[in-house]
Amino acid sequence: MTRRERMTDRDLFFNYCLWAYEPTAPWQDKWRSANLLFHSFEQAGADDRMFDLVERLRETVGPSMTVWGVKWAGGKIGWEYYFYDYRRRERERSAAKVLQGMAPLVRSTVRLNENHHYFMFSLDIDDALVAGDRSVDEIHMYIGNPGSDVSSGICYAVTPTGARLENFYFFFDARRHREDILNKIACSAQIDQGAVELGEIYRPELRDCRTICLANKKRTDCIYFSGITVDQLIFFLNWLDYPRPLRSLVERNRSRLDHLLYDVGFDYRMEGDRLRIEKSGYYGIF
Template sequence: MRLDPARIELAEPGDRYADYCLWDYEPLGPTRGRLRQATVLWHSLACARAHPRLYAICEALRAGLGPGRSVWGAKRRGDVTTWEFYFYDYERLERTVSVERVLEILAPLAPSRLRYSGRRPYFMFSLDLDEALARGEREIDQINIYVGNPGSTVSSGLSYAVTETDLRFDNLYCFFDARTERDAIRDKVACSAHLDQPGLDLDAILWPELMTCRTLVVANKRLCDGIYFSRVDIDLLIVALERLHYPEEEVAFLREERRRLAHLLFDVGIDYAVVNGAPRVTKSAYYGLL
């Protein structure tokens, strides 16, 4: 897949570098002549033959919030790719990036009747983009709200799905230092309502090649569990997407542009469930900054 040259974005002085939690990091090397992570998003959309309105939605978010304020995730389930966007404001009740503001930005392209009180202390929310939304076959009919979990000895957060008629608890996320908390990570993964013990092959979930990441997140969800490897370099991103059998044209672009992406850190997530007695990935995603 040849990417439109207009979508090739070069890094500029003053660019922000942050992971999928919008925590800043220093680039791994020189940035001059290198690519922004937005280029990877545009290529993901191109590989999926995405509707033009999806590009316009992404552009509206960056124009409305400013560069470096939105995190994108390219999510793949089976042969279908969708995109989730994440919006953070750790000021909580003093936030400037709110549900109301984002929905107002998107209203001309993707309307929504959702409302959520700004008097509640969420620090993050997300919404999904897909072809049906782009074609006007649906509105933004769900957002995901994330709140903290004070009192826990492990850094963690709670996720709720918000619809017009419902507020539903969905996920618990626990954050670990992948380098110093290996035992705690393995204990947390093994303690699951979805997995049988004994005999569980934890390496089928905690992929050894990605355990060099900086932060590892374990998610307990209603229908499955999830693992997020945060801050992996371009080489490990390629390894992950190859293991997940992403389309060759999508991975080939990363290989070809490896040098111009080598200053960046990415994030990779997998959802998994037990199928025929063994863990199997049911959905995956990779993340970057817009």
């Protein structure tokens, strides 16, 4: 199924944290970022019910309020959806509401405790989920990290048997905190500064952005560049050798996508004396 959507005067401009930004160019008659998600469905041969799920979520939490991530790892495309509500325990976009809105297309065997102070949660999405071959059996729940000098969050994986710690996230202003960013990257068990230059992680082609997030995960570290231009997105997709059709769509339609800002990230660790990128992704909203 081929599907493309154009901007309207009702569209909102949010980054992958659902933080608002101003468009960088006139937006009239141009594309929504969701077209990049839809195109990834097409290239992966995804079940058409993936499109149905998008509409269910728009009806449940509102248009432009779901963040999508296209993931590239091990030569395969994957997806993750993120749902924010910074009102925490006074939230309206709760996990319970989202799971109810996804039913009966999507089944779930796990619930979040709505007394927890989470401000965001995410779900891994695939064909098996929308086809009914599996249920939601894990929710990634994000809560704040009081006491940090910068905006920070902690992620837990919640399953029917309980919660386990997953990741820590730290957000830095890309211009004001450059020294802190370098220090945070360097203070890691995942890299060897004797073998790797920090510029291989703190990419000069991407660092001119709005916000940089650094994450510590179980087996990798991760860096996210938020608020990059379409030209920087094209660099990112080519540098990490995304499937040619995904790259070509952005390159051919640059003028339809230049009003938006984008968010990208990659997980990394050392493999011998080389930096290995385990997974990467790019993000938008629908």
